[in-house]
Amino acid sequence: MRRLILPLLLIGLLAPAVFASDDDHDKARRLREAGEILPLETVLEHARRAQPGKVLEVKLERERGVYVYEFEVLDDAGVVWELELDARDGAVLKHKRD
Template structure:
């Protein structure tokens, strides 16, 4: 997987909070770091190993940590070696793939 640690940390942050019920709430960098330190979520680097197994040599385009209906989810966009952009949602606690689809 082609990405740098500093790029991943920058991509992890999301700005603002959703105020409408039922929508995802983006977590800021301080909250993400706290959850990682407390062991609530997997380290992003470890989670991306799962993605690299499914899509070897893919390129990370974007990543966000969100809370959706009480579940912490990493939303990740990658570019595969075939030139296809895929959007994945991964459970931030265990790396389980919740969604994997081609992005339009």
């Protein structure tokens, strides 16, 4: 499974990101430009509706041939949640307490 860590440049919205490599960033950009995945900002809106809180981490992974955004979100009660959203349409695939 190929992991892509996306740059998170939404000041005030996301925690600082760690980049796997410039190649990963370029690949994510190409996928977005080709229409294969939604922009992070769009999927972030879906994730926030599903689970309000502070986003701690975002990853883009390819699972069984499908790109998935994985989010870790800290809610107001201090609970960390794991969400997986389909990178093509933002549909919530997994929503569980971490």
